[in-house]
Structures are given as structure tokens and as C-alpha cells.
Ligand SMILES: Cc1cc2nc3c(=O)[nH]c(=O)nc-3n(C[C@H](O)[C@H](O)[C@H](O)COP(=O)(O)OP(=O)(O)OC[C@H]3O[C@@H](n4cnc5c(N)ncnc54)[C@H](O)[C@@H]3O)c2cc1C
């Protein structure tokens with residue numbers, strides 16, 4: 001079976017890419033989604049905080065998804081749900097598992113929109129047995145919010161990123177006593193507003209510079225020993241539930257064998273979100289973990305535009321490198337062509353007040369931007385203004 | 401007193417000085433000022449959650465409240481725990497309303 005454009009994943013990235021591709025006149029678009037419903041991770045994010053840029057109002061996850069799903073149902077876009085892409089080859093042939101049947105597809109262009117998955121408990125070292133009562137935070141979110149399950153009565157949360165914070169509030173509202181959020185770093189990586197509205201509102205303590213040393217209990221979790229890394233003080237917290245929220249990683253296994261990946265695990269792309277293997281595009285969390293879904297929808301439109309250019313046969317001249325200079329933790333895109341205006345998304349290694357972001361071409365300083373605050377957990381978008389003509393490799397640096 | 405504004409993801413740090421009159425600084429937009437005023441007098445929140453449901457594709461329906469007083473949270477918990485709902489429910493359906501709050505469905509759940 002042949003298709004012009006196959007989009008893998010029907011979360012916010014896939015939905016937005018499909019709509020934009022359709023708007024640009026690409027016909028014969030197929031979206032393949034593993035779950036029974038479109039919407040991806042948004043379905044389980046029943047809290048509000050989505051859509052401020054995209055719709056100018058604050059929506060819950062399912063409401064944000066519904067806006068795109070309504071529109072996509074009206075469009076001439078084919079959707080396969082409960083269908084998984086199980087293999088993808090460099091020649092753009094795909095194998096899809098659908099209704100217990102394997103289907104072979106041949107695409108002209110592919111947009112990857114598979115999202116991310118949670119780092120597992122194995123990624124951190126904990127002493128003790130592995131009693132029941134330990135959950136990945138996102139998995140627990142799904143069980144509570146979509147399956148209506150009750151997982152326990154008292155909880156401790158490991159990791160103070162936004163998912164951990166949101167779950168602390170969610171559990172409190174469900175009547176669970178949340179004994180604290182434990183963070184190994186000196187600062188939380190979550191949004192300030194989430195610390196205010198998810199922890200402070202419910203008097204949940206945040207233990208910074210603290211690690212979980214040991215989990216107690218053989219069959220079921222009985223408690224956790226935490227250790228303050230500054231004072232070496234240990235304390236026992238009794239709980240029957242431990243949520244681990246220790247990070248997300250792009251779900252890019254399907255393409256790892258043939259698409260170049262950078263040092264921080266991200267597919268290498270240019271400003272059109274096209275990988276180094278032409279005709280393969282990536283957007284959303286499969287490319288890099290986004291804090292805000294509105295950015296995902298926007299990035300997906302870039303990928304759709306890129307796919308359109310590719311499908312009408314526009315070829316690219318040379319692609320130059322965007323080099324990660326000092327104090328930069330990661331950046332996107334790692335290559336650029338320079339045929340249109342673009343932004344460099346970057347994260348700093350450290351939390352900085354009053355920093356300067358500099359862009360060099362060779363040794364020449366091309367652009368300088370002063371920013372009041374940079375935090376590793378928040379993406380900074382460096383706009384390259386009109387009138388700046390770039391050519392050759394460029395380097396982005398942060399000066400504290 | 402210092403506060404983090406929770407109205408939008410900017411998360412401005414607001415400073416509140418309470419002398420003869422109340423002085424608020426640090427907000428990037430007027431909504432922040434109103435937030436700070438509410439926080440010191442009568443805090444308001446929008447809450448989200450789930451309510452059990454009969455006969456639907458999912459056993460629970462997600463909801464959001466209107467902007468309501470934080471002081472009425474226990475009332476919300478009591479109501480959301482005791483409502484008897486059954487599918488189908490449409491996104492936007494009002495599930496409950498009184499003078500303290502309105503509870504609205506945030507997704508559609510069909511009958512099984
Ligand atoms: C707990 C949590 C809280 C968040 N809170 C906020 C918030 O308050 N505000 C905000 O703006 N953003 C928030 N975000 C971020 C936002 O939800 C994500 O950035 C966004 O959903 C990512 O979209 P995506 O389409 O890239 O990935 P996903 O939503 O993960 O969608 C990927 C889809 O691809 C499908 N898929 C994967 N592999 C395959 C395959 N092989 N074949 C077929 N289908 C496949 C999956 O089933 C899934 O549906 C939050 C995220 C999380 C996890």
C-alpha cells in the first residue's frame with residue numbers, strides 16, 4: 001500500500017502535523033496511532049494549563065486535544081487507531097500491526113510523532129526489594145485519571161519536575177496523603193506556578209538535595225528512607241505508594257538504527273525538523289521533551305511545511321551545523337539550511353540570572369541577546385531576526 | 401510577603417507590601433495584581449478532577465470547576481464524591497451547579 005505522507009503517532013504533534021499538511025495541500029495523509037483514542041498523553045493530563053498560546057485560553061489536556069480531533073475528523077485525513085508501527089526502514093517502508101494483522105506500507109515522506117516515555121526505576125539506583133506500590137508517575141497518572149483506580153493511601157514522590165508536582169496535587173485531591181516530594185537537585189525543575197499551586201496549596205513539603213536511599217517492605221511498600229545530601233541526615237517516611245518521576249526519554253527506537261542521533265539522544269534535524277535522512281521529519285516529544293504542548297503543535301507545523309517542500313521536490317543545498325557552545329545543555333535544530341527565518345531552541349546547563357546568549361559564525365559574533373533568567377528545565381527560544389544572513393557553521397553559547 | 405502568580409506559566413514573583421494601603425509589585429500583567437489581592441483576602445482556584453460514571457467507555461469522567469473559592473474545596477470534594485452520573489456525557493456538559501461552583505465535563509464519554 002502506498003501513501004504520500006505517513007505520520008506516526010496521533011498525539012498533539014501528529015494531529016497538528018496532519019492538519020497543517022492537509023492545509024498545505026498534501027493529499028493522501030495517513031496518521032497511525034497505537035492507542036484506541038487520538039490525543040496522546042493529553043488524555044491523561046486532566047489538569048489545566050494547555051493552550052494559552054495556541055487558543056488564548058487555559059484548557060485541560062483532553063479539551064486541547066478535542067479541538068484538534070474535531071478538526072481532523074472534518075478533514076480528508078485517514079486515521080488508523082489501535083494500530084502500531086512495528087518497523088520502519090530507511091527506504092520509508094513501514095510495517096503496521098492493526099487488528100492482529102501486519103500491513104506493509106510504503107510512504108514518500110514520514111513524520112515521526114511518537115512522543116516520549118518515562119525513564120524507569122532501573123535508571124536510578126535504590127536499595128531494597130522491589131515491593132508493589134512503586135509506580136512511574138506517568139503510568140500512575142494514567143491509572144488514576146483514565147482507569148479510575150485507587151493506588152494507595154499515603155504517598156511519596158521522587159522527582160520534582162512538573163509531572164511529579166502535578167501528581168502531588170492530583171493525589172491530594174483524591175484524598176491520598178502526600179508526605180512529600182523528594183528532589184536530588186538543589187532546585188525543582190518544575191514551573192514555579194506548579195510549586196505554588198500543587199505543593200504549597202496542599203502543604204506538601206519539598207525535600208531538596210535529598211535522595212531516596214532505600215525502599216522498605218517485601219511484598220508491599222511500607223516506607224522509604226530518604227537522605228539529605230548536605231547533612232547526611234536520614235529519615236524514614238512511611239507510605240504505601242512511591243511515584244517515580246525521574247525523567248522522560250524520546251521514544252525513537254524505531255529509527256535509532258538509521259537516523260543520526262546527537263550526544264543528548266535527540267534525532268539530528270534542521271530547521272524544517274528534517275533528519276539527515278531526507279524525507280524523515282520529527283516533531284514533538286519524540287524529538288526533544290517539550291514543557292508546553294503549544295510549542296509541540298507549533299513545531300509540528302514546521303515539520304509539515306518541511307514535508308510539503310520535500311514532496312514537491314525542493315532540494316536542499318548544504319546543511320550547516322548549529323554547534324552547542326559552552327553552558328548549553330542541548331539545542332534544536334542541530335543543522336540549518338538558512339532558506340527561511342528560524343529559531344534555535346536551547347536549554348542552559350545551569351540556572352542563571354542575567355545571562356547573555358551569543359551566536360557566533362566562526363569567530364565572529366553575529367547576535368547577542370540578554371536574558372533575565374535561564375533555567376535548565378525551561379526551553380529558551382532564540383529568534384534569529386530578519387536581516388541576519390547566516391552561512392557556514394554557527395555556535396550558540398551562554399555567557400553567565 | 402512574596403507569592404508566585406499561578407495565573408499563567410510565566411510564574412511572576414509578586415511582592416506584597418501591606419502598610420496603610422496594599423502595594424503589589426512584580427506582576428507583568430494586571431491579572432497578577434488581582435491574583436495577589438485575592439490571595440490575601442479570599443484565594444480562588446480552578447480545580448480539575450474525576451467523577452465516577454456508569455456505563456461509559458471509561459469508568460471516570462474528567463471535569464473542571466469554574467473559578468471558585470479555595471475555602472470551598474471540601475464542598476467540591478464532597479459533591480464530586482457523591483454525584484451519580486451515567487454515560488453518555490459530552491465535553492462541555494454541566495455536571496453540577498450551585499452558588500459556589502459549576503462543574504463542567506472536559507471530555508466526551510460514549511456509552512459502551
Ligand atoms: C504529566 C504531564 C504533564 C504535562 N503538563 C503540561 C501542561 O500543564 N501544559 C502543557 O502545555 N504541557 C504539558 N505537558 C507536555 C505535553 O503534554 C507534551 O509535550 C505533549 O503531549 C507531547 O506531544 P507528542 O504528540 O509529542 O507526544 P504524545 O502526546 O506522547 O503522543 C505520542 C503518540 O504517539 C503514539 N505512538 C508512539 N509510538 C507509536 C507507534 N510505534 N505506532 C503508533 N503510534 C505510536 C502514542 O500512543 C501517542 O499517542 C505535560 C506532559 C506530561 C507527561
Ligand code: SF4
Nearest residue numbers: 405408411412429432
Ligand atoms: S502576573 Fe500576568 S504574566 Fe505574570 S504570571 Fe501572573 S498572569 Fe502571568
